[in-house]
Amino acid sequence: MLPERTDVLIIGAGPTGLTAALTLARRGVEVTLVDQREEPAVTSRAAVVHAYTLEVLDRLGAGAPLVARGLRSTRFSVRDRDRLLLTVPFDQLPSRHPYALMVSQSVTEAVLTERLADAGVRVLRPYRLTGLQHDGGGAVARLDGATVRARWVVGTDGIHSTVRELAGIPFTGPADSAESFVLADVRVDSALPRDGASIFLARGGPLVWAPLPDGRVRLVATVAEAPPEPDAGHLQRLLDERGPVRRPDRVREVLWSSRFRLHRRIAEAFRIGPVLLAGDSGHVHSPAGGQGMNLGICDAVDLGETLADVLAGGPDQLLDEYAARRRPLAHEVAGFADRLTRLATAPPSLRPARDVLLRLVGVLPPARRRIALRLSGLEQRTTDDAARGPAPDGVVPGGPAPGGVPGRRTDW
Structure with a gap:
């Protein structure tokens, strides 16, 4: 049942919303997380969690259980059929996680949900946001006939964000790509190594081959016009046209498949009064490099910590600083x-x-290292640490904050 009042109301229980709620709950903040779906999605587009994101999740107690359920990828390769053009190594990254973790988004959400339940918060379903108004005291949200007053509302409800639309925040960008993409999880007979993902650059367009746990493989490919649900024959033709030649892959089973088109849009504001955005509600872009979900999770921790600081007595200006950090990023x-x-x-x-x-x-190790740092998100670590600065007045680092809310974490 929905509460009548809450400190923070989060709309959308994907990876970003779950992470924001977990960050707030671990700081002792009263948080309510709702989602319009009756059940969590069992299929997903995101399939990689990078090193910096894992470091961020470690601070929430979610890194280790996620690593235990994923597959460690120590390199990323660029290929032209059987010819290897470039290998980007991850095993020398300056991180406790020198790899990219290949894991389905549904598993990432399950791990975050479990950690959130341990913190005493569960996802409330299904509740659809139908109205949002705000005043000097916070915001009033209407959810399927119920009304919830919140001091802050966070939109983590994706590319078609109702929070963003009701707040009147424009979502702008260039025209969508004319190309469509095929996306599928399959089982294949393959000679390709399972300790690294590959992208094949072919005449017909690129094909991503990424290993997942339990013997699955994620395939992503550009096509002129993708079918709604690509079948085994369609996926086999893509592998035959773009994949390895000497020892070709053979599709044995299609576990699920879909299609999508490229979007690149960014919200013109990440904060309007008590309404804040994070993740795909604020930005969407090409899936190349597996950056989308990772950026959303890092948004969520930044916003969760910032909101906790404000609720602990810090100035509202901290939330403007959050928006000023995340939108340029x-x-x-x-x-x-x-x-x-x-x-x-x-x-x-x-x-x-x-x-x-x-x-x-x-053949240039410094160049390969730079690419690895950029893909892993570790270039962001120093920037984030410098941007956050000291805790606000009245908040004791690592100790209790005013009103009994734990203070800023020293490992942030």
């Missing part, structure tokens, strides 16, 4: 993902030069 990540997409989908006339460039990068 969303632009930067979206630009990086776009550059990767353009590289992978280069027109035929530019592909020979692209392949020469990739082979050149492949």
Whole structure:
């Protein structure tokens, strides 16, 4: 049952919403998390958790259980059929997690839900947001006929965010891509190594081959017009046209499949009064590099810690600083993902030069290390630490804050 009042109301129980709720709950904040779905999704698009995100999740007690259920990928390879163009190693990353963790988004959500339950919070379902108003005392949300007054409302309800729309925040960007993408989890007979993901750059377009736990493989490919539910025959043709030649893959089973188109949009504000955005509600972009869910989880921890500081007596200005940090970062990540997409989908006339460039990068260790740091998110770590600065006045680092709320964590 919904409460009549809460300190923080979070709309949307994907990875971003779950992480924000967990961050707040561990700081002793009263938080209510709702989702319009009756049950959590069992299929998902995100399939990689990068090193910096795992470090962030470690602070919430969610890193270790997630690692235990994932597959460690120690490198990322770029291939032209059987020819290896570039390998980006992750095993030398300056992190306690020197790898990319391959794991389905549904598993990531399950682990976060379990940790949230341990903190005494459960997801309330199904509740659909139908109205949102705010005043000097906070916000009033209408959820399927019920009314909840909250001091703060956080929109983590995705690309079609109702929170963002009701708050009147524009969501702008360039025209959507004309290309469509095939997405599928399959079981395949393959000679490709399972300790690393690969992208095949082919005449028909790129094909991503990424191992997942339990012998599954995630396939992502650009196509002119993807069918609603790509079947085994369609996926086999993509592998035959773009994948390895000498020892070709054979699709044995399609576990699930879907299609999508590229979007690149960023909200024009991440805060309007007591309404805040995080994750896909605030930014969406190309899936290249697996940056989307990772950025959303990091948004969520930043926002959760900032909200906890404000509720502990810090100034509201801290939330403006959150927005000022995260929105430019969303632009930067979206630009990086776009550059990767353009590289992978280069027109035929530019592909020979692209392949020469990739082979050149492949023999330059500093260049490969820089790419690994960028993909892993570890470049963001120093920037984030510097941006957060000291705890606000009245909040004791690592100790209880005014009103009994725990203070800023010393390991942040």
